[in-house]
Amino acid sequence: MSRCLALSLILALSSGCSDDDPCAGVSGKCVAVSSGASTTTIQKAMIDVTDGGTVAFAAGHYNVTGEISLDTNHVTVKGAGKDATVLSFANQTDGAQGLLVTADGVTLTDFAVEDTPGDAIKILGANGISLQRLRVEWTRGANETNGSYGLYPVQCKNVLIEDSTVIGASDSGVYVGQSDNIVVRGNTVNQNVAGIEIENSSHAEVHDNTATGNTGGILVFNLPGLEVETASGTAVHDNEVFENNEPNFAPAGNIVGLVPTGTGIAILAAHGVEIFHNHIHDHKTVNIGVISYVPTMIAITDPTYDEFPTALHIHDNTLAGTSDMPTGELGALLITAIAELHPAPYIVPDLVWDGVLDPARIGTGTDYAEADKICIHDNGDADFLNMHYPTGDAVLPTPDLAPHACMHPAMPTVVLP
Amino acid sequence: MKLLAILATILASLAACGDDGGAPCAIDATNLCTKLSSYTALFADVASQTPADGTVPFTVATPLFADYTTKQRFLYLPPGSAMTWHDTTAFDLPSGSVLVKTFGYLHDRRDPSSGERLLETRLLIKGDAGWSGAAYVYNDDQKDATLQVAGDVIDASWIHDDGATRTNGYIVPNKNQCRSCHGETDENTITPLGPKARHLNQGGQLEALVAGGQLVGAPDPTAWPREADASSTLDARARTWLDVTCAHCHNPTGMARTSGLFLDYAETAPAVFGICKAPVATGRGSGGRAYDIVPGMPDASIMTYRIEATEPEIKMPELGRNLVDDAGVALIRQWITEMTGTCSG
Numbered sequence: 200m201s202r203c204l205a206l207s208l209i210l211a212l213s214s215g216c217s218d219d220d221p222c223a224g225v226s227g228k229c230v231a232v233s234s235g236a237s238t239t240t241i242q243k244a245m246i247d248v249t250d251g252g253t254v255a256f257a258a259g260h261y262n263v264t265g266e267i268s269l270d271t272n273h274v275t276v277k278g279a280g281k282d283a284t285v286l287s288f289a290n291q292t293d294g295a296q297g298l299l300v301t302a303d304g305v306t307l308t309d310f311a312v313e314d315t316p317g318d319a320i321k322i323l324g325a326n327g328i329s330l331q332r333l334r335v336e337w338t339r340g341a342n343e344t345n346g347s348y349g350l351y352p353v354q355c356k357n358v359l360i361e362d363s364t365v366i367g368a369s370d371s372g373v374y375v376g377q378s379d380n381i382v383v384r385g386n387t388v389n390q391n392v393a394g395i396e397i398e399n400s401s402h403a404e405v406h407d408n409t410a411t412g413n414t415g416g417i418l419v420f421n422l423p424g425l426e427v428e429t430a431s432g433t434a435v436h437d438n439e440v441f442e443n444n445e446p447n448f449a450p451a452g453n454i455v456g457l458v459p460t461g462t463g464i465a466i467l468a469a470h471g472v473e474i475f476h477n478h479i480h481d482h483k484t485v486n487i488g489v490i491s492y493v494p495t496m497i498a499i500t501d502p503t504y505d506e507f508p509t510a511l512h513i514h515d516n517t518l519a520g521t522s523d524m525p526t527g528e529l530g531a532l533l534i535t536a537i538a539e540l541h542p543a544p545y546i547v548p549d550l551v552w553d554g555v556l557d558p559a560r561i562g563t564g565t566d567y568a569e570a571d572k573i574c575i576h577d578n579g580d581a582d583f584l585n586m587h588y589p590t591g592d593a594v595l596p597t598p599d600l601a602p603h604a605c606m607h608p609a610m611p612t613v614v615l616p
Numbered sequence: 617m618k619l620l621a622i623l624a625t626i627l628a629s630l631a632a633c634g635d636d637g638g639a640p641c642a643i644d645a646t647n648l649c650t651k652l653s654s655y656t657a658l659f660a661d662v663a664s665q666t667p668a669d670g671t672v673p674f675t676v677a678t679p680l681f682a683d684y685t686t687k688q689r690f691l692y693l694p695p696g697s698a699m700t701w702h703d704t705t706a707f708d709l710p711s712g713s714v715l716v717k718t719f720g721y722l723h724d725r726r727d728p729s730s731g732e733r734l735l736e737t738r739l740l741i742k743g744d745a746g747w748s749g750a751a752y753v754y755n756d757d758q759k760d761a762t763l764q765v766a767g768d769v770i771d772a773s774w775i776h777d778d779g780a781t782r783t784n785g786y787i788v789p790n791k792n793q794c795r796s797c798h799g800e801t802d803e804n805t806i807t808p809l810g811p812k813a814r815h816l817n818q819g820g821q822l823e824a825l826v827a828g829g830q831l832v833g834a835p836d837p838t839a840w841p842r843e844a845d846a847s848s849t850l851d852a853r854a855r856t857w858l859d860v861t862c863a864h865c866h867n868p869t870g871m872a873r874t875s876g877l878f879l880d881y882a883e884t885a886p887a888v889f890g891i892c893k894a895p896v897a898t899g900r901g902s903g904g905r906a907y908d909i910v911p912g913m914p915d916a917s918i919m920t921y922r923i924e925a926t927e928p929e930i931k932m933p934e935l936g937r938n939l940v941d942d943a944g945v946a947l948i949r950q951w952i953t954e955m956t957g958t959c960s961g
Contacts, residue, residue, distance in 0.1 A: 242790050243766040265767070266928075268792040270804075293769075293787055295934040301795070301803040301871075317899070317929025323871060324803055346929060347899025353874045370899045377874055424876040424893055426868065452895055452902030452918065497894045498907070498959045500887030 221255035221279065228252035234259030238267070241286075245269045245276075256310055258283040266294020272302045278310025281334035281364065289314040296321040296351075303327050314338055315346045319368075322352040327616070329359040337367030341390040343448045345369040349391065353377055354427065357615050361385045369448060370455050371396040372413070375403065377427035382613050383408065392449040393418050393458060394440075399425050403433040404613040409440075414447045415455070415462035416440035416479070421469045422454060423492070423504035431471035431510070434610035440464060440479045441520075447527065457495055459484035459530040461522065466508055468492045473512040473610045481520035484530050485547050486581070487513060489573065491555040494532055494588050507557035509571040512607040513550065518581040522547035536586040536596040548598065549581035553588040566602060574605040643692070643714055645743025652737055652752040652761040658692055658716055663759045665718055665734075670695065672830070676815040677843040678860045681941035682719060683784050684776070686732060689810065690716040693830055699811070701833035703841065704882070705801075706808045715740040715808050719786075724775040735770055736788045737761050740798070740808055747806040749794030765791040784938055796871060796935050800864045803871050809864055814841040854951035855881050857944055858889070861923075861933060877908060890919055892959035901930050911955035920949055 222229035230244045234257040241263065244254045251273045258279035263286050269276065278284025288297045297315035300307070304327040311334035312319045319335040322328045335349035349365035352358045353376040362385045365372030372391035375381050381403035387410075388394035394410035396418040397403045410416035417440060419433050440463045449456040458465060461483025466472055468491055479486045492499065492506035499506060523546050525533045532553075537545045552573060560567050567573075575583065583603075587594045641654035649655055653662045660666045667673060671692045679687060693699065694712035701707060709715075716739055720732040734754040740747050752761035753768050767790035773783040789796075798806040816822055817840050825831035834840070844852035863880035865872035875896055876888070883889045890908030895901070895918060903921035910916040922932040923945055931937070 239766045239768075242792070246765050246791050265787075266793075268790070268796070270792045270795065291928060292785070292938075293928055293935075295929050295931075299796075301799075315929075316927060323874070344900070347901075348897065351897075353897070370897070374897070376897060422896055424887070425896060426873055426876060450900045450902055451904035452906050453898060454894070454896070498892050500892050 219257060221257040221277075222253070225253045225255055225277075230254050232256045232261075234261075236261060238262075238264045242267055245271075248274050250274070253277060256284045256286075259285070261286045262290060263288050263297065264290050264292055266291070266296060266299055268299040268301070269305060270301050273304040274302065275306040275308065276310070277306075277308045280309050281311050281332055284310040285313055286310060287313045288316065288319075291316050297346075299323070300325060300328065305329070306331065308332055310334075311336065317346045318348040318351050319346055319365075320350055321348070322355055322358075324354045325352065326356045328352050328355055328357070329361075330363055331359070331361050333363040335363070335365045335368070335372070337369075340367055341445050341448050342367065343369055343450055347371070347453075348374045349388075350374070351376070352381075356380055358382070359615055364388070365394075366390050368392065369450060370453060371418075374398065375400050377425060377430075378403075379430075380613060380615065382615055388413060388416075390445055392445075392447060392455045394443065396420060396455070397433050398422060399427045399430045401430040401432050402613055404610070405433065405435045406437045408438045410438060410443060411441050412445055413443045414445050414449070414460050415458040415465055416443040416482075417464045418455070418458065418467070419465070419469045419472050420454065420467040421505070421508075422467075423499050423501035423506070428501075428504060431469075432610060433469065433471065434473045434475075434613075435464060436474070436476045438477045440477055442481045444481075444483045454495070454497075457527065457529060459488075459525055459527040459533075461485070461524060461526065463487055463518075466490070466511060467495075468506050468508050469511075470505070470508065471510045471607075471610075472508075473514075473607065475513070475515045477516045479516055479518050479549075482522055483524040484526060484533070485522050485551050486518040486520070486549045487516070488529075488551050489513075490529070490553040490588075493555045494529060494553055496528075505557075507555065507560070508573065509557070509560070509567065510607060511573045511575075513573075513575045514577050514606075516578045516581070518549040518578055522549070532586065532588065532590065533584075535590045536584065536588070539590060539595055540598075548584040550575060550578065550583045552583075552585050554585040554596070555588050569605065570607075572605045572607075573603055574607055575600060575603040576606070643712060643741060645741040645745070645748045648741075648750050648763055650763050652763075653759075655714075655739075658690065658714060658739075662737075662761065667716075668692075671716070672825075674811075674816065674821055675819065676810050677818045677845065678815070678856055680809075680860055681937060681944055683786060683937050683939045684721070684725070684774070684782070685719040685735065685786070686722055688718045688720075691811070691830075692716065698830050698832045699825075701813065701831060701835070703813060703835075705812065707811045707813070707831065709742050709808070709811070711742050711744050713742040715810065717810075721772050721774040721786075725777050726775065726779065733772065733774075734758055734761070735772065735786055736764075736768075738789075740794075740806065747798070747808065749791065749798065749806060751788050751791070753788055764788060767791075767793070782939075787936075787938065789935065793935060797864050797933075799871050800867065801869050814843045815860075817842050818845075850947075850951055850954060854947055855889075857947055861941075861944060865933070890917075891955070891957070899929070900927075901925075901932075903930070907959050909952055909955070910959055911957040912953060914949040914952040917952055920945065920952065923948060 296318040337345035347370035371393040372388035394413040641649035768788040844856040859881035
């Protein structure tokens with residue numbers, strides 16, 4: 200049967216009136232995928248769909264053995280619900296991700312992707328991507344053999360990730376890399392190494408998410424050696440970030456492998472970050488940690504990389520709980536710093552900064568110019584530590600917040616087109 | 617009347633898809649023939665891979681490893697037309713051109729005269745709107761091949777170089793995956809990879825194309841780039857292998873640009889082609905190793921870990937192989953072993 204004849208029949212069938220027709224109610228062209236369809240059938244639907252059309256999956260379980268790719272603009276891929284339509288990649292033998300999108304203006308909604316050996320859903324270079332009411336899960340729970348990233352837009356513009364759930368990623372549940380204009384809201388991330396990570400991205404707003412049971416709840420990182428590394432402008436607000444104490448299970452060699460078990464929110468060498476109105480509590484290592492790239496001890500071979508966090512504004516958060524079990528190399532640095540101040544027990548303050556300043560920015564002064572300062576205020580009774588890394592030299596760590604009594608203008612709300 | 621209308625609709629859709637039923641069928645990027653044999657401008661005989669008059673066989677200096685398959689390549693240019701030279705990127709081919717590549721397994725790699733099993737023929741067709749791809753999978757009788765847009769897996773076996781029987785679930789890519797490798801300049805544009813000056817500059821091929829009027833704009837032959845061969849330095853051979861194997865994605869505009877690891881032969885910054893470069897979004901692909909290349913230490917280098925892997929989420933390249941390229945791995949291991957220096961944080 201020719202491709203077009205098959206397509207004609209699918210279209211003819213999908214315009215029928217069956218009650219369980221997944222295309223029912225869809226306006227415009229729609230390619231239906233019936234319950235249990237094969238990998239080839241699913242891929243063919245992704246090829247047959249035309250610009251502006253819909254691929255609609257019936258409720259059911261799909262055993263997908265190869266990467267599924269979508270390369271047509273303005274397509275909606277929808278299921279019958281994030282627990283009703285399940286694409287299982289447990290038997291995948293081909294492709295480094297489950298679903299790969301390389302088109303603009305795509306919406307993925309109301310289905311689940313389970314147990315991909317690699318990344319679950321990767322979107323590369325798209326202008327416009329909406330991920331809504333999805334579930335990505337590695338069903339064995341936290342495990343280092345799980346795939347790396349759950350929802351993974353990279354080098355994209357205009358990104359929306361909302362009302363989705365990611366469980367079990369061995370790197371980041373929600374990972375937005377090298378992208379611009381981003382909203383991440385209303386998601387639940389659990390049992391990932393990093394719950395939500397915004398990396399080398401600009402104009403991101405991460406709000407009203409729940410991050411719990413991960414190694415680290417929400418990370419804002421800026422890393423070297425990438426095409427996009429002058430990013431700035433992330434607002435993290437109104438999130439519930441608590442009990443992210445899952446032992447770090449990232450494969451060694453990955454930057455998130457450095458995240459100490461029990462980290463609420465971490466900022467690594469990022470610029471222009473506002474953190475406010477979050478509830479952050481009960482983390483074994485620290486509720487909010489801010490570091491430069493220096494304590495990672497990773498070689499920097501990128502001469503243009505800016506390894507110092509700047510222009511941070513951390514205010515009006517509620518922080519609680521006792522951080523008395525810092526772990527990993529960075530946790531050990533914390534204990535070393537605290538031990539310079541007082542004998543055991545070593546309780547990590549709610550807010551910690553490594554204290555590493557950029558010599559070029561300081562010049563002959565002692566702190567940054569106003570625009571670059573690290574401002575921390577009105578976080579209830581939260582306590583603070585400037586580690587003055589490296590430890591063990593003449594300058595002692597200090598809990599003094601006075602140098603951080605400053606403000607930056609509020610981050611503008613991110614507006615998606 | 618109604619039945620006639622339906623029949624007419626079906627016939628129209630058949631025609632729109634170029635369903636040729638084996639009849640001669642014109643080359644049209646937007647209207648693919650269903651049977652490979654229908655492209656009478658390309659093949660005189662598909663079963664024996666005999667090209668039609670005017671369709672030119674060619675070879676490349678360093679073929680990309682594809683699970684120990686053999687590859688036969690052909691170039692079709694519309695009559696009277698020519699492709700235009702470029703020093704580094706693929707030659708510019710006129711609309712209506714076709715690049716043809718047939719994959720097969722020799723029955724016995726020690727004895728090519730034992731014949732081969734044909735697997736698929738891939739076409740890259742240049743239309744007015746650019747290049748597009750298609751894969752034709754060989755029928756069981758090996759006499760013709762059928763268009764397969766959604767890809768396929770072919771169970772195959774052969775006698776390997778060492779006399780042992782090997783098997784593979786050979787993967788035919790789906791139509792969307794063409795650009796996973798051929799998106800060398802960006803993921804939304806398909807470009808040919810083979811017909812570059814440095815790849816074709818061997819065995820008098822370029823000279824013949826110039827003499828035949830099929831290649832115009834070429835500079836003096838003394839200026840033609842030549843790819844590394846067995847007599848070249850270890851560094852040149854390794855960089856050539858990386859260029860051919862990896863750089864269609866790992867270049868500043870390719871699909872792997874987000875990694876910051878660029879393996880095209882033109883890249884000169886050691887950190888950018890991997891030396892002491894920390895991974896970014898590597899996940900399980902790191903294998904617990906800290907840098908892409910640690911000089912002198914192939915077993916501490918992520919690069920060797922990934923080219924030796926066969927798991928889908930770890931192996932590199934991501935697509936196009938299930939098996940390990942033993943010769944390529946040996947080359948890269950030796951290259952890294954002989955490097956000097958250290959990585960320090």
